[in-house]
Amino acid sequence: MKKVVIMITSACVLITVIIFIAINYCIPCENYYFGIGVNQDYKKAFDCYNRSKDPDYIALILMYLNGEGTAKDLKKADDLLTYFKADQAGGNQTTWQLEKHVKEQLANPKGKFARVDYGDIAFTTDDMTHWMKIQQKLQEQHDKKDLENLKKNLNYKAAKILGEIDKQNYIIKELEGERVDMEWIDGTLRGAATGSYEEYLQDNHRDRIMEMVVKHKLKKASRDELQNYEKKLDKLYKKVLVDGEQMCADLRPDMQGEIKQDYAPTVLAARNAWIKYRDKWVELLKIVKPEGMNDEETIEISVKTLLTKERIEEIKFDPMSNQPAH
Numbered sequence: 001m002k003k004v005v006i007m008i009t010s011a012c013v014l015i016t017v018i019i020f021i022a023i024n025y026c027i028p029c030e031n032y033y034f035g036i037g038v039n040q041d042y043k044k045a046f047d048c049y050n051r052s053k054d055p056d057y058i059a060l061i062l063m064y065l066n067g068e069g070t071a072k073d074l075k076k077a078d079d080l081l082t083y084f085k086a087d088q089a090g091g092n093q094t095t096w097q098l099e100k101h102v103k104e105q106l107a108n109p110k111g112k113f114a115r116v117d118y119g120d121i122a123f124t125t126d127d128m129t130h131w132m133k134i135q136q137k138l139q140e141q142h143d144k145k146d147l148e149n150l151k152k153n154l155n156y157k158a159a160k161i162l163g164e165i166d167k168q169n170y171i172i173k174e175l176e177g178e179r180v181d182m183e184w185i186d187g188t189l190r191g192a193a194t195g196s197y198e199e200y201l202q203d204n205h206r207d208r209i210m211e212m213v214v215k216h217k218l219k220k221a222s223r224d225e226l227q228n229y230e231k232k233l234d235k236l237y238k239k240v241l242v243d244g245e246q247m248c249a250d251l252r253p254d255m256q257g258e259i260k261q262d263y264a265p266t267v268l269a270a271r272n273a274w275i276k277y278r279d280k281w282v283e284l285l286k287i288v289k290p291e292g293m294n295d296e297e298t299i300e301i302s303v304k305t306l307l308t309k310e311r312i313e314e315i316k317f318d319p320m321s322n323q324p325a326h
Contacts, residue, residue, distance in 0.1 A: 033059060036137050042069030057084040058118070061098060065105065066115050074106050093123035129191035136199055143206055150213065154288065161284045162213065168277040169205045173198050175270035180319060182263050183247065185255055189320060196319035204310060212281070212303075218290035220298060221305035229308040236315055240267055278307045 029048035032041045046069030049060050057080055063069050064077035081102055085091040091099070098121045105113055122131040147166055151159035180197040184190040211217045241264055248259040282303045286296050293299050 029056065030059065030134070033063075034134055034138060036134070036141065044069075046070050057081075057087075058094065058098060058121070061102070062116060062118065062121075065102060074102065074109060077102050078106060094121055094127045097121040097123050125189060125192060129195055132192060132195040132199070136195060136202070139199070139202065143202070147209070150209070154213075158284060158287045161280055161287070162209075165277060165280045165284060166205075168273060168280060169201070171273045172270055172277060173201045173205075175266055175273060176201060176314075178266050179263070179270060182244075182259050182266070185251070185259065193319045197317065200317060200319060201314060204314065208281070208307075208310075212285060212290065213288055216288070216291040218285065218293065218299070218302050219306065220293065221302040223301055226301050226305040226308065229305060229312065233308055233312050233315075236312055237267070237271060240315060274311060278304060278311075281307060 027038060027048075028036075029045055029052060031037050032045035032048055034040065042063065045059070046063050049055050049063070061077045061080050061084070064073045064080065066072065081095070081099055085095055085099070088095060098116075101113075101116045101121065105111065118134070119131050122128050144166075147162070151162055154162065177194045177198045181190060181194045184193040244259065244263040244267065248256050248263065251259065282300045285299050285303050290299065290302070293302070
């Protein structure tokens, strides 16, 4: 019996240690720094970056520069910057921007300076893309919290459907991100384009929730309007698929494989995911009725018209120029 107790106790201790390690050592350092999925904690971020085998020198320099998680230390910031530039063969546009801030403060150590954020110094394509993804994560985190608060004010069925709509939006965003990623395969702004497009879709989704669920606003539409937009959307999907074939033909042979195999299935999967998203909105608005609308048929036509019109705009959207792409 004692052996059993000892074994159970040992197992509990082991589990506790594993959980402690997972919580404290498996979370990315930047999650602590920005507050992604955890409470923002500069001290934990600073310790995490310092014990990393491949430390993020830019983050550490910023923390010394801003006095976050450690005392402000311009000399250490400058020393780390010098080491990092040497390691990076002179640095790049991001390190040069960072150097500008460090030198400016070194020249006037008693001066008052605004906090230097990662976004202030991210000037390479990779760094700008990374910054955009961080902002997306933070916005999604904020939106999720707002959504949970909103669901508390709805009845059980409506709250459940709204949750399903949000999950469907995530699927669409992932698939459309893959489509844009393939459309920009032959360019240095590939990651930035994908991030910008996903952010655009998330903004639209957030606006719909605000307008239709919070404000109960929906423009009344006719069946003729709906049929007109549906025809336009079908025609646009066909054009997108044709454009995809042409894009593949124009690429170097070594780049064609991914497009040829995945582009059309991704476009069609996104279309099917959007149909589910649209129909869930119809289901929800029949419960959370728009202002001045009680007839379910009118609600269905109006919701489908609005979402089909917006879907056309989304597919046409060019993430780098804010102009129609197709």
